[in-house]
Amino acid sequence: xxxxxxxxxxxxxxxxxxxxxxxxxxxxxxxxxxxxxxxxxxxxxxxxxxxxxxxxxxxxxxxxxxxxxxxxxxxxxxxxxxxxxxxxxxxxxxxxxxxxxxxxxxxxxxxxxxxxxxxxxxxxxxxxxxxxxxxxxxxxxxxxxxxxxxxxxxxxxxxxxxxxxxxxxxxxxxxxxxxxxxxxxxxxxxxxxxxxxxxxxxxxxxxxxxxxxxxxxxxxxxxxxxxxxxxxxxxxxxxxxxxxxxxxxxxxxxxxxxxxxxxxxxxxxxxxxxxxxxxxxxxxxxxxxxxxxxxxxxxxxxxxxxxxxxxxxxxxxxxxxxxxxxxxxxxxxxxxxxxxxxxxxxxxxxxxxxxxxxxxxxxxxxxxxxxxxxxxxxxxxxxxxxxxxxxxxxxxxxxxxxxxxxxxxxxxxxxx
Amino acid sequence: xxxxxxxxxxxxxxxxxxxxxxxxxxxxxxxxxxxxxxxxxxxxxxxxxxxxxxxxxxxxxxxxxxxxxxxxxxxxxxxxxxxxxxxxxxxxxxxxxxxxxxxxxxxxxxxxxxxxxxxxxxxxxxxxxxxxxxxxxxxxxxxxxxxxxxxxxxxxxxxxxxxxxxxxxxxxxxxxxxxxxxxxxxxxxxxxxxxxxxxxxxxxxxxxxxxxxxxxxxxxxxxxxxxxx
Numbered sequence: 001x002x003x004x005x006x007x008x009x010x011x012x013x014x015x016x017x018x019x020x021x022x023x024x025x026x027x028x029x030x031x032x033x034x035x036x037x038x039x040x041x042x043x044x045x046x047x048x049x050x051x052x053x054x055x056x057x058x059x060x061x062x063x064x065x066x067x068x069x070x071x072x073x074x075x076x077x078x079x080x081x082x083x084x085x086x087x088x089x090x091x092x093x094x095x096x097x098x099x100x101x102x103x104x105x106x107x108x109x110x111x112x113x114x115x116x117x118x119x120x121x122x123x124x125x126x127x128x129x130x131x132x133x134x135x136x137x138x139x140x141x142x143x144x145x146x147x148x149x150x151x152x153x154x155x156x157x158x159x160x161x162x163x164x165x166x167x168x169x170x171x172x173x174x175x176x177x178x179x180x181x182x183x184x185x186x187x188x189x190x191x192x193x194x195x196x197x198x199x200x201x202x203x204x205x206x207x208x209x210x211x212x213x214x215x216x217x218x219x220x221x222x223x224x225x226x227x228x229x230x231x232x233x234x235x236x237x238x239x240x241x242x243x244x245x246x247x248x249x250x251x252x253x254x255x256x257x258x259x260x261x262x263x264x265x266x267x268x269x270x271x272x273x274x275x276x277x278x279x280x281x282x283x284x285x286x287x288x289x290x291x292x293x294x295x296x297x298x299x300x301x302x303x304x305x306x307x308x309x310x311x312x313x314x315x316x317x318x319x320x321x322x323x324x325x326x327x328x329x330x331x332x333x334x335x336x337x338x339x340x341x342x343x344x345x346x347x348x349x350x351x352x353x354x355x356x357x358x359x360x361x362x363x364x365x366x367x368x369x370x371x372x373x374x375x376x377x378x379x380x381x382x383x384x385x386x387x388x389x390x391x392x393x394x395x396x397x398x399x400x401x402x403x404x405x406x407x408x409x410x411x412x413x414x415x416x
Numbered sequence: 417x418x419x420x421x422x423x424x425x426x427x428x429x430x431x432x433x434x435x436x437x438x439x440x441x442x443x444x445x446x447x448x449x450x451x452x453x454x455x456x457x458x459x460x461x462x463x464x465x466x467x468x469x470x471x472x473x474x475x476x477x478x479x480x481x482x483x484x485x486x487x488x489x490x491x492x493x494x495x496x497x498x499x500x501x502x503x504x505x506x507x508x509x510x511x512x513x514x515x516x517x518x519x520x521x522x523x524x525x526x527x528x529x530x531x532x533x534x535x536x537x538x539x540x541x542x543x544x545x546x547x548x549x550x551x552x553x554x555x556x557x558x559x560x561x562x563x564x565x566x567x568x569x570x571x572x573x574x575x576x577x578x579x580x581x582x583x584x585x586x587x588x589x590x591x592x593x594x595x596x597x598x599x600x601x602x603x604x605x606x607x608x609x610x611x612x613x614x615x616x617x618x619x620x621x622x623x624x625x626x627x628x629x630x631x632x633x634x635x636x637x638x639x640x641x642x643x644x645x
Binding site for chain 2: 001002004005008009011012315316318319320321322323324325326327328329409
């Protein structure tokens with residue numbers, strides 16, 4: 001009955017109560033949403049590379065190597081010479097190796113030179129392989145396979161010509177050697193979606209007439225002649241390596257890191273990701289802190305609302321007292337109301353969150369390559385909701401204590 | 417002489433934090449089953465006296481005995497429970513929780529009074545409503561939707577449920593017009609007689625006196641001191 005009366009009292013003040021509940025709901029949805037995006041982004045990053053044991057590049061930092069080789073963020077400080085690459089490939093522990101050559105671009109998208117092995121060994125999201133849904137792989141020297149987002153953004157279809165630009169954000173184009181879209185990779189939610197993939201030989205071919213990053217003036221070797229040339233690369237940017245036995249990973253890593261001919265770096269993708277999280281952790285904490293402050297603000301708003309309602313409810317309190325309610329009952333009643341409001345807010349917030357997720361899932365995936373899974377609330381999220389309700393009850397103690405004192409001093413004197 | 421339902425003896429009281437208002441009652445007695453009209457102008461200390469009688473505040477000196485129990489000997493919580501068990505209260509107006517149903521309003525005091533709850537039958541709320549001339553289906557209606565006259569009658573039903581020995585009423589008719597006042601008092605007296613309760617009503621309206629066993633002027637039993645603030 002007390003619960004029913006508390007609920008009835010809330011319903012009687014539906015407008016202010018619903019505003020308060022809405023504020024709590026929005027803050028809860030924001031808090032949980034930030035948490036979802038954070039864990040989703042983490043999972044998405046972690047899902048980007050799977051099944052690769054080592055990433056090898058020129059010696060720099062492990063996070064930098066991970067970022068430029070897998071996420072196409074930033075640039076390599078140096079290349080890995082083809083001889084070193086062959087030395088690693090010839091190691092007995094190596095099961096497979098995929099070269100990656102970066103440096104050119106097409107519009108806003110990066111061009112990556114690699115081999116057919118990339119399509120066989122690159123895995124994402126727990127071991128899924130790339131699927132070329134439209135067209136075929138790299139058969140001809142001037143074939144390009146593009147990611148789903150490249151195709152969608154630039155409106156490319158199989159058979160369309162593509163001109164690769166030299167460097168990134170560059171005005172010099174390799175327009176003497178146009179490529180052709182041979183295939184489009186199905187959407188993966190990884191940086192592959194935003195990559196133009198060509199063969200390693202093609203990267204060599206478009207740079208035949210180039211030296212030290214600039215075209216040799218007046219020189220333009222005909223395409224037919226280039227096709228006859230030996231297009232073995234002199235260097236690659238990085239390599240993805242799979243070993244035969246996981247036990248050999250550290251041995252091979254040590255061998256590469258102490259390779260005497262050239263300063264190289266081999267990192268385990270998982271370990272490099274961990275380092276990345278440590279760096280991102282500060283920003284994450286700040287983000288959580290800000291959204292937690294929003295929840296606190298909503299709860300303070302609720303407290304202000306209860307405070308301001310106290311005066312108009314003194315009559316009600318006097319009735320409760322005259323009926324035999326103890327001041328403690330009045331205090332409990334106000335705390336119960338706050339708990340109810342917070343519980344309603346938490347439920348509505350959860351509903352908002354899932355509605356928002358359902359609506360935004362596709363958009364966020366295509367715009368940011370970020371897949372936000374719709375799953376049951378985790379224990380941590382439920383604990384957060386419970387925390388909000390408890391915090392609301394605690395915050396409401398302040399106005400409730402004031403009501404307690406008012407009901408002691410008012411007696412039956414209230415004449416409103 | 418009948419047992420007293422209520423006695424006040426050498427009572428002195430001053431509101432905590434409000435030093436300007438003080439009241440003293442040398443002696444007052446209300447017998448069991450008796451009805452007394454206490455007349456006083458507004459500001460004469462009627463509400464303070466009722467607060468003392470109900471045990472919402474305690475006297476600084478003297479005794480307030482309710483059915484033979486000195487209220488000052490009870491702790492605050494026990495006093496609240498004692499009030500719920502022994503006293504039915506009717507205010508001037510706005511007696512009810514407007515958002516609650518008539519039934520919840522009537523049954524509310526029983527929530528805090530287990531003995532009264534035992535005395536009240538399951539259909540007592542509906543029975544009292546009918547006896548007080550309220551429509552039968554009113555029991556589930558929201559209290560805030562009723563007319564003022566209906567609300568006052570629901571307040572009577574709430575005061576009478578579980579037959580508390582003392583009914584305290586604070587100008588319950590002042591919000592009603594003359595014709596309704598008379599009908600209301602008739603119903604109130606009938607039901608109080610049926611329940612065997614005593615009635616202490618305060619009012620400024622002398623015309624109500626005819627129905628009561630006794631009419632007492634507050635100024636005759638209590639002295640109020642005021643200091644200019």
